[in-house]
Amino acid sequence: MEQARYEAPSSLGRAIELLGQPGARVLAGGTDLLVQMRSGRAVPRVFVDVKRIPELARLELGRDELWLGAAVPAAAIVESAEVARLWPGLVEATDLIGSTQIQGRASVGGNLCNASPAADTTPALCAVGALCVMAGPNGERVVPVERFPTGPGATVLGPGELLVGFRIPRPPARASDAYLRFIPRTEMDIAVVGAGVAVALDASGRCTSARVALGAVAPTVVVVTEAAAALVGSRGEAAALAAAAEAASRAARPISDKRGTAEYRRRVAGVLARRAATAAFERARAHGATA
Amino acid sequence: MKLHVSTTVNGEPAEFLCSAEQSLLDVLREELHLTGTKEGCATGDCGACSVVLDGRLVCACLVLAPEAAGRTVETIEGVAKGAELHPLQQKFLEHAALQCGVCTPGFIVAAKALLERNPDPSEEEARYWLAGNLCRCTGYDKIIRAVLDTAAELRGVTR
Numbered sequence: 001m002e003q004a005r006y007e008a009p010s011s012l013g014r015a016i017e018l019l020g021q022p023g024a025r026v027l028a029g030g031t032d033l034l035v036q037m038r039s040g041r042a043v044p045r046v047f048v049d050v051k052r053i054p055e056l057a058r059l060e061l062g063r064d065e066l067w068l069g070a071a072v073p074a075a076a077i078v079e080s081a082e083v084a085r086l087w088p089g090l091v092e093a094t095d096l097i098g099s100t101q102i103q104g105r106a107s108v109g110g111n112l113c114n115a116s117p118a119a120d121t122t123p124a125l126c127a128v129g130a131l132c133v134m135a136g137p138n139g140e141r142v143v144p145v146e147r148f149p150t151g152p153g154a155t156v157l158g159p160g161e162l163l164v165g166f167r168i169p170r171p172p173a174r175a176s177d178a179y180l181r182f183i184p185r186t187e188m189d190i191a192v193v194g195a196g197v198a199v200a201l202d203a204s205g206r207c208t209s210a211r212v213a214l215g216a217v218a219p220t221v222v223v224v225t226e227a228a229a230a231l232v233g234s235r236g237e238a239a240a241l242a243a244a245a246e247a248a249s250r251a252a253r254p255i256s257d258k259r260g261t262a263e264y265r266r267r268v269a270g271v272l273a274r275r276a277a278t279a280a281f282e283r284a285r286a287h288g289a290t291a
Numbered sequence: 292m293k294l295h296v297s298t299t300v301n302g303e304p305a306e307f308l309c310s311a312e313q314s315l316l317d318v319l320r321e322e323l324h325l326t327g328t329k330e331g332c333a334t335g336d337c338g339a340c341s342v343v344l345d346g347r348l349v350c351a352c353l354v355l356a357p358e359a360a361g362r363t364v365e366t367i368e369g370v371a372k373g374a375e376l377h378p379l380q381q382k383f384l385e386h387a388a389l390q391c392g393v394c395t396p397g398f399i400v401a402a403k404a405l406l407e408r409n410p411d412p413s414e415e416e417a418r419y420w421l422a423g424n425l426c427r428c429t430g431y432d433k434i435i436r437a438v439l440d441t442a443a444e445l446r447g448v449t450r
Contacts, residue, residue, distance in 0.1 A: 006294060006311035006357040027355065034353045035334045037312065047311055049358060075347055099423020100401065101338055104347035105354070187422050 008049040012056075012135050012164065018048045020137065020160040026050055028071040029105035031098065032114045055164050056109070059083075066168040068130075070109025078103060086170065088283060089177030089196055089276070093124035096181060098188060109163050115149040118191040118216035122149065124179040126213035126223055127196035130168045136161030146213065149220040175200035176283035178276040181215070182268050184259075191216040192260045195248065195272035197231075197280045205235050205285060212244065212277070216259075217252035217269050224251040227273055236281035241274045248273035298359040300325070301369030309356040316340045316351035318359075319366060327367035327396045331425070338424035341397040342366050348404040350423075367396035370403060379403055379441045386437040390428035398424050402438045410446055414439060 004023075009015045018024055023045025027033055036042035050056045056071040061082055068077070074094045077083055084091040097106050097120060111121045112132070125145040132148045134141050137160045145166070149155050157163065171177075177198035183189035194215035202208050212227035226247035234240030249270035254262045293308040300323060307322040316333075319325045319342070331339035333352045340351040343365040344358075370377045379399050382388070389395045398421065405412060405420045412420065417438050418431075426434065 003292065004311040006355060008358070008360070027358075030353050030355065030358075031335055034314070034355070038334055044312070047355060047357075049355070051358075073347065098335070099338065100404075100420050101341055101348050101350045101423045102335055102353075104344070104349040187419070 002045070004045050004047065006047045006049065008052045010052045010054075012053055015048055015050055015053055015162060016136055016160055018046060019162060021046050024048055026113070026162055028056075028107045028110040028113075029073060029102075031102050031106040032110060050162065058165070061086075061170075063170070065170055066166075068108060068166040068168060070113075070163040070165045071107050072109070072165075074098075074103035074106050074108065075100075077108065087128055087168065087177055089179040089198065089280065090121070090124045090128055090168070093120045093179035093181075093194075093196065096120045096179075109165065112145065112148055113155060113157070113163055115151070115153050115155050115220075116190075117149075117152050117219055117221075118194065119221075120179070120181055120191055120194055120215065122221045123194050123196035123213035123215040124177070125166065125168075125196075126221055127177050127179070127198040127211045128168055128171070129198070129211060130166045132166060133164045134161055135164050140164075142167075146221055146223045151219050171198070171287075172200055174202070174205075174284050174287055176280050176287050178279035178283065180272045180276045180279070182272060190259065193217055193252075193254075193265050193268040193272055195269065195276045197273065197276040199231060199236075199277065199280045199284050201235075201281070201284045207231050207234050207236065207240075207281070210277075212248060212273055214248060214252060214269050214273065217254040217265050222251050222253070224248050224273070226251065227277075231277060236278065241277055244277055245270035245274040294357050296357055296360045298361065299363045301365055302363075305364075307356070311355065311357060313356045314352050315342070315344075315354040315356045315359055315364070318356040319351060319364075325366050325368050329393050329396055331393065331397075336423075336425070337394070337397075338401060338421075339394050339397040341400040341424065343400065343404055348401055365400070367400055370399055377403065378444055379406070379438070382437040382441040382444070383434070386433045386440065388430055388433040388437040390430055394424060394426045394428075398426070398434055402441070405438070406442055406445060410442060412439070412442060417442075 025044035181194035210231040230243035254265035331337035
């Protein structure tokens with residue numbers, strides 16, 4: 001077999017060209033790809049290292065939105081105090097990824113493209129309404145995060161197409177988010193269930209909009225509109241939280257595996273949705289008019 | 292055909308030849324003969340191959356060697372100043388924070404990166420930061436004590 005090649009294009013156009021070649025794979029942090037190579041599950045023929053492409057390497061907080069380049073390492077996100085203030089849930093999900101060493105390389109973009117049903121950052125991105133910007137031979141397109149994964153390990157990316165980054169709308173005043181996951185230990189494990197919740201409140205503390213997303217309970221992330229609807233109009237009272245939890249449990253379509261039975265996961269999905277909603281409400285109230 | 296890579300290792304220019312899929316760990320050990328960086332798992336789980344790449348702590352086993360082109364790499368070999376040990380190395384000796392020693396270079400490199408960012412970590416912060424470094428002789432307690440003692444010494448505090 002011909003030797004593998006390594007390319008580090010500095011432009012999106014060149015990266016798209018390279019990705020059209022047989023066996024080409026995007027290399028961002030490499031924390032999934034290189035592990036897959038070692039086990040023989042991936043045999044890249046062309047490594048397209050995208051970390052030298054400015055759009056993919058940029059983390060930039062604008063007036064209306066955050067640009068999160070697909071190859072920005074988790075560590076850079078976790079270090080940003082301003083990003084943590086505006087999107088604490090997204091940052092806590094990012095900070096759950098692996099060890100310090102892994103966070104030095106692993107990217108949120110890679111976490112999404114790897115398309116594990118249990119990816120921690122995916123429900124958190126859905127909760128904050130992040131949009132995926134993709135580029136390919138037919139130009140640019142944008143889809144909401146919840147439409148990006150299409151199954152375990154599968155995404156909407158077409159041949160020669162890559163994820164460039166995320167557009168994340170800046171939350172208004174009195175809005176915040178939270179992400180919780182359950183694992184049987186304290187660190188570095190794969191989610192049994194994950195729940196991301198974002199809420200926005202009016203001046204009286206009443207919820208005007210909400211988003212609830214679950215991970216590890218279906219082949220892809222589940223956005224639970226019924227749970228969000230249960231929160232809207234409430235002030236985070238116990239009855240509204242219980243209704244949201246029940247909706248989350250109903251929306252979960254988990255499998256049974258070594259991490260938990262389907263029944264257990266359905267139950268935990270509700271518990272985590274309720275707790276994440278509680279945290280999001282508390283943070284949104286504390287946020288006052290500061291955003 | 293081999294790739295020719297120019298990089299900087301421990302402050303000195305370095306060049307090597309590698310194949311596209313070769314890891315930085317492999318090149319450090321086999322081409323540059325810097326064998327202080329150890330291979331444990333080769334899948335990013337154990338931290339024995341911890342190095343600092345462009346200021347970020349990473350596992351050298353999960354970096355492709357050609358990625359190092361034009362970047363800076365810091366390894367365990369750059370930690371001591373000649374014969375003079377780094378305070379972390381000295382404290383690891385004093386606290387007997389090692390048994391077989393295979394995990395030690397990774398722990399020292401990772402702990403140094405911690406103390407450069409946070410000169411006064413709590414025990415919990417140190418334990419979380421070092422959670423990606425595994426020690427199978429079960430020496431964590433001594434390791435954490437050595438790290439916190441080093442931090443205190445570097446801050447000029449007697450513990």
